[in-house]
Amino acid sequence: MNIRCGCVIALIAYLLIHSPSALADDALKQRLQTVSAYLLNEQNRENPNQGKHETGFEEKRFSELLSEPAIFSGTLVYEPATRSMSKIVSEPDEISMIMTEKAVIIESSEGKRRLSLRARPALRAILVGFRALVEGDIEALRSHFELDYKDNDSVWTLVLTPRSQRLARRLTSLVVSGQDTQVDSMVTTMQNGDRQEMTLLPVSAINE
């Protein structure tokens, strides 16, 4: 089964929303560094192997399979020590996805599965993109996505579209929009028309 990596994309967006508006490369680079700095707060920067970052989310899923949108809520987690990201869904039922450097681990009431990232280049591209964001590396991010950043006063939008045909066959776009330093929405649109709207709650850094 192919996994749409909405949660990964959501994480990317989550990171991106903390980036101030920037029209030029230099400005965007600067904003990406801000995102990185924001994620890895000062305490963690001094000791980056400590702590993890988590935030709540609410998500609506639109699909031709559904007579009404499916609604989920849960937590997104980033751990610098292992560079892993997790999407933990707690409502309406529990299911989670942990992304490590090499694999994705999915756990639900039906059991646990490990999926290799080497076999899933699309998912891998998103993960590499995410790391590029964390590290403030715009070139690495651009190796997988076209970036279109617009800032109109305090309202801003960042549109990510896949560069590779492989990824583009599945993902149409990821649109992150917000106001000032806040994110209003993040919309993931798949090629088959399925759509996912995620709202992030304010970031909280939790140190272990």
Place this chain on the structure above:
Amino acid sequence: MNENSVRGSGMRTRIALWFLFISICAASLYFNLRFSYDLGVFLPAPQTDEQKVLIERLGEGPGSRFLLLGLHNANENHVELAIEALQSSSVFSRVLSSTSAPELSDIPDIIWRYRYLLSDTPLNAATINTALKQRATDLALFSGDEFNTLLRADPGFSAIDVMQGLAATLPSEEDWVTDDGTTLLIVETRTPAFDLAGQKSAVSAIRKILSESVGFDAEKIEISGVGAFGVELQHTIQSEATKRSIFASIGLALVLFFAYRRLTPLILAAIPLLTGLLGGLSIVALVFPQVHGITLAFGFTLLGIAIDYPLHLFSHARRQNAKSAIDSIWPTLRLGAASTLIAYIGISLSGAEGLAQLGMFTSVGVLTAALTTRWVLPYFTWTHSDTDTIDANMIAANSQNDTSTVLHWSPATVLFLIGGGLIFASWPNTDNPSIWNNSLSSLSPVPEQRLSRDHELRQLAGTPNLRYVIALRHGDLQRVLESTESLDNKLQTTANEGLIDNWQTVTRLLPSEKSQLQRQANLPETTALQNMLVDAVTDTPFALQAFTPFIQDVDASRSLASLTKEDFQKSSVQAFIDNQLYHTEDKWVSIISLHNPQDINALENWLSENSVNAVLVDFKTASETLVADYRQHTLKVLAIALIVILGLLLWRLPYSRALWSLTNVLSVVVTTTAVVYLLAGALNLYHMMALLLVAGLGLDYVLFTSRNEESGQNRADTRHAIIACAASTTVAFGILGMSAIPALQSMGQTVATGTAMSFLLAWFGVKRKPSVSSKS
């Protein structure tokens, strides 16, 4: 007609018969000789059900079609290129790598079509509703066309459940890279492992493809697996046979030239040997469908003992005509040959087809060679010449001091004590509590290093290496499937009790016809299913119309013909099916693989209570008992052979000489065992066979040296012959001992050591005293 003309006429008749014999043999070989390199024929014949399963799975398992490719220092691009290039070749049915681990979307078509006949979950409003609620949760993580298609047609994920039931047999998803930086790929060949020509093509194709598409040098590619071993073995045997033959021939030629100072013996010594070779090979080719390469390589070397026969003749023919010489030595030579023959017949009764071939080849060869020496060779042998001055001084000295033979026991006693002492002293110093090696791999002609590397690569790929299985046998396929299903259902209790972690049965993919028909009958009709769905979607976000494909597929399943084993051919799960269900000796065998059994005794008890025809197989124990039984059987055969030889000696010789001879032989065997044990570690069956040969050779030497020869000339001739025989045998087997084939190496080293000891014992085990006639 005078006596000479009668004798000449008789000799011509024998020559004609000999010529006819070799012509028939040559013709027979031309029509019957087929070579094989199947490693399995050197494994012992299984005696118990457990051992049968072990041997059957070793030879015929689907894993045998796997070739493991190790790419040294390959980067990611190299690996991807290699996979693509290999996948495009028609030689391979599939290519596996850590990145090609099967995804759930790779559900084989046959499983997809039959998913509702493979699932035990009933279709009703409640089960469908439960499934839809779980799918609604999945929406938080999964989306896209593939997920939607799957969900529309199979909301209960029946096909995925079937695939997950096989999960333990799917390759590991860890990166397949060894500690030394070798990346592993697995290719499955279309041809079976025993088809050496097909495997050879596959190995060549791999090297060509990787060289052309990836630019990989041959030395950067490591190829392992049953087929690759077969190809390597074929190559090794051919090159070893050529190389060893050349070296052994040169060694023999030097020994013979040194011993006889002329070239004629070199050519004549080959007559009985080649006749023996033709006779032995013809009979093996006639009796067995194929002659194993090792039988020829090994057998020809074992037949080397037959070169002793002409050497005895030549040594004695130096000062008398060949007819008189053969008449004088024939009783002793015949006794020695008969003893060797008995020992070689023992090899043929050892219980493995390869060794049976070997025993038959060598026993017929020895018999033929001895008879050729007796009845044909004297016709060709040169007569003595006054110019032959070899050992002139010694002969002269001996002639003036004719003596009789006195048997001397002390050397044998000393040697026996030394050998026994060495074994006793070294025994507690080894980790192996037994002098015998019970490992099945010790019988493999493949070098240990290659086998352990193959094991390492297989572990890396996570290919199943299951020690315990349950085997069910029955003549009727449906009965064996029904028994497997019954046990499959009951095994859940053992898992609940913690006796096993998991298990796999073939019936997960191929249920009995009875179960399939029953499940088919339980499938709801279209209208009923539509009504169920209306109820099932009520408290879920799903739209009713999304599941039209589901309704259509269930309807189609109701009219499917029952699934058969043949339906899985060429599918990605064919290997699983073939591994878990096979046909042999008119019976179907179903294998249930067990994962991590915790308490074997409890499991055995449970099995005996729950199934009458199921057998718990522990591969490790089965292989060890197989080898141990094999050895016990061989020891019994050898003990019988020794008793027969003793009887023969007591019949033909004075008791004291017979007992002295056997004591000497026993001393040599004990000492050689000790030396080989110290040098090579625990002994395998090939060592044991070699010890048998050592006993035969040793007996030959002591029989000749203990001859009560009053004539100094005769005694000198005998000693000359024994030196030539021992030297030639030690050289030939010493060369064999350097072979790259473990079995040949074991035998070569043992025989070379034993021959040298036999010679020393025979040489120093007799004393001379002036004979009565000489005194007078």
